[in-house]
Each structure stands twice: as C-alpha cells, then as structure tokens.
Amino acid sequence: MAYQILIITTEYLSRYMDDIFKMHSDNVIYRIVEYKHFSELRTLYQEHAHWADGIMTTGIVVETVLRKEVKGTLKPILSLGTDNENFYKIPLKLLIENRRLEPDRIIFDVFVCISPNASVMELIQRKSVNDMFPHFNKWLEQASVEELHKIEERCVSQIKKLWEEDKLDMVICRYSSIVERLKRLKIPCVFAAISDEYAHQMVEHLLAKIKLDKITAHLPAGILVTPTKPEEGGWNEYQELNIHKTLMDFAKEHDLNFLIQKKREGLLVITEKTVVSHLTKDFQSSELSEYLKDSVDFDLTVSYGIGHTIEEVLKNIVYAWRAADGSGDAFLVDEEKHLTGPLDKGKTVLTSDMVNPHLQAVAKQASLSTMVIHRLNRLLCLLDKREITSRELADNFHITVREASRILKNLETAGFAAAVLQKSEHMRGRPAKIYHINWEI
The missing domain is CATH 3.30.70.260 (ACT domain)
Incomplete structure (x- = not known):
C-alpha cells in the first residue's frame, strides 16, 4: 500500500527532499509544497492536508508553528532536523578547511535570537550538542505564533548586526528559508544539511506513525x-x-x-x-x-x-x-x-491533558479532586488571567459561593493561591477577595 506524504519545505531544500523520497517510491506517493515565510505554513497545510496521510517538514520550527496554529488534530507529522552527528561534523569541517576561522566567530542561526553568543566555541566547551538545545526547546514551546512568524526576520536582522559589528565570520544555518538572504547580504554561511542515512530513517519513522494512525x-x-x-x-x-x-x-x-x-x-x-x-x-x-x-x-x-x-x-x-x-x-x-x-x-x-501529573499533585496537596483542579485550570486559560474571585468561580462552576470559597481556601492553604487584594462587587457588604492562582503547568 502506498501512503501519501505532504512535504512542506523551502525552495532551497525542495530538490534534496525530492531525491530522498524518490528512493521510497514503492510505498510512498509524495507532494512537495514550498514556503518562503513561516506565516504561510497554516494556509499551505489547510490547502493540501486533506490529500495526505502524513506530513514531513524540514525543521522543528515548521512543525511547532503548525501544531500551534492549526486547529484540530494534525495528520501524523514529523520534522526532519539536523542529526547530532552532523551538528558536530559541520563546524569541524569548517575549522579544518579554513584554519583562520575562530570557533567563537562561527554562530548558529537557530540560537542567535535567544543566545547571541551561541557559537561553535560554546559547543566545544559544553562538549554536547544536547546541552545547547534545552533553552531553545523551552523558548520554542513558550513562543507565540506571532513570535515564530517573525523569527526569520529577527535572525537575519541579528546576524546582519553582528556581521556589521565584525563579531562573526560564518553562520551555520538550520533555517533554510534565510540561506539565500544571507548570501545576498554577502554574509558567509553554510547550511547544516542532514545525512542521507538519517533522512531515510526519518521517512521510515513517519511511515510507522501513519500506520499506527490508521490502526487507531x-x-x-x-x-x-x-x-x-x-x-x-x-x-x-x-x-x-x-x-x-x-x-x-x-x-x-x-x-x-x-x-x-x-x-x-x-x-x-x-x-x-x-x-x-x-x-x-x-x-x-x-x-x-x-x-x-x-x-x-x-x-x-x-x-x-x-x-x-x-x-x-x-x-x-x-x-x-x-x-x-x-x-x-x-x-x-x-x-x-x-x-x-x-x-x-x-x-x-x-x-488539555487530564492526567497531567502536576495537576494531580496540586489536587492531592490541596485535598481537592483532580477534576476540580483540571476544570479550574481550563477556566483560567479561557479567561486568560490568573486572578479569580469566589463569585466568578461559583458562576462558572455552577456551585455556591460557599463551595467556591472552600476550593480557593484549600488552594491558599496548600500554597497554590494567594489573596492579592479585595474588590467591592456590590455597593454594600464585605469586599470580595481576589485570589491569584500560582501553580505553573
């Protein structure tokens, strides 16, 4: 059985992806669509996803934008990032081929906006590429769609600034969408290509995900x-x-x-x-x-x-x-x-995840049911704030104010809520406490 794969990539990588997938033509029918900016990704997905059994992207940022921006359940998706082995080989090859290059003046585009000093020297000092990614992955998880849409422009702008200040000699790129732009600016750069072996492994991995999706x-x-x-x-x-x-x-x-x-x-x-x-x-x-x-x-x-x-x-x-x-x-x-x-x-x-271990821990410490904590967390997300009164909680939970006060008091006692100030909800009577919910998910 042949599975239909939608490949979302840039013009820079289009031919390479075509060559890789030709090797799997016995069990894959593929379609390549190109984007110029991350802001185009949702539209491309919506136009072509109905045809596909699965999606292959060339980069974790592309996958993240789709997961954040596309409503509903995504088709099985996998991003083709640089394997760790190549992440070491590329700077090593650069340093061997050009002895005048200095490790602290070779930078990675994927890190430049969150850590401008993320150079090859830092990779050498940390001794592991895995130590460089946690900060990037955390930023990626927390970034808004708008921030991700602008990341290419920010990278080019930051790299251009460093180049003009004579603080870099070479850029190792993972954002294929900015390679040609850097070349037009006369900024030396090289794309961190992946190995063919790794690419074929990832294709097989995607096919396995599609098969599992068909079963479920x-x-x-x-x-x-x-x-x-x-x-x-x-x-x-x-x-x-x-x-x-x-x-x-x-x-x-x-x-x-x-x-x-x-x-x-x-x-x-x-x-x-x-x-x-x-x-x-x-x-x-x-x-x-x-x-x-x-x-x-x-x-x-x-x-x-x-x-x-x-x-x-x-x-x-x-x-x-x-x-x-x-x-x-x-x-x-x-x-x-x-x-x-x-x-x-x-x-x-x-x-939201009903079996979130952190929410379960909050529920246990506050002597409340997991469902109550789960519903409160969802309510705060919908209200887009961390403050709530007993009246607001009661109205949304369809319970009495007394029951709502007990929930908030339990959270306060357990250290997950604090009465930050009071407001008068009516002309008469005691002012209502406003509770700040302070657990981190």
Missing part, C-alpha cells in the same frame, strides 16, 4: 446524548423517543450506522474514532449538537469519548459529561485522556 482511527468511540436538565427521577419517555428519532434521522442524512443503546442518563451511540473525528471536524465543533438543538424542544448535552476498549470509552464519556457540568456544552475525551472543548459554535476550544 478505528478505535471504539461513543457519543452520549443526555437532557441538560433532566426531570426529577430521570428523563421521560417523550424525551427518549424524540432523541432516538432525531439520532436516527441524523445518521440517515450522514450515511452512518449508529448502534444506539438506552442508558440511565440518556442514549449512547457506539461508533468509532473516524466517525467522531468526522462529525466534530477533527475535534473542533459538534455538528450533532447543532442538529439536536434545531430538532428538539428541550436542551441536550452531547459528550464524546474515545478509548482502546468499550470500557475505556464509557469512562471517557463520563469525564466529558462531567466537564460540561450542566452547561450544555459538548466535550470530548480521547484515548490519551486529552479533554477537548467546548465544541459549541462561537466558543474557544481548548485541549
């Missing part, structure tokens, strides 16, 4: 549809019949086979991951929620779960249902315990 695409999945506000004693027969008919109509319109089971909470649809991915547009919206809203005269909550077994699917559906907490919003928990949502139109979609 058929993992079991479930969709639970429940009344948002069930009547006392559960949901009634009218609601059950109405939901069942609407689900069958939806399945018929979308040419789907739904196995529907009656549960105490509502109706459960057993399906597979590919169907859920399709219905949620790669976990970014809930078409079924909109359809139900237009078809029935009572509020419903749709919860999605994916797992390796039916038992795991049911557990993940419960997690997703609890995340909605009576709001009517649709949430999804996948096989890796990633919670995504709300999937409702017009709302900001967030994906």
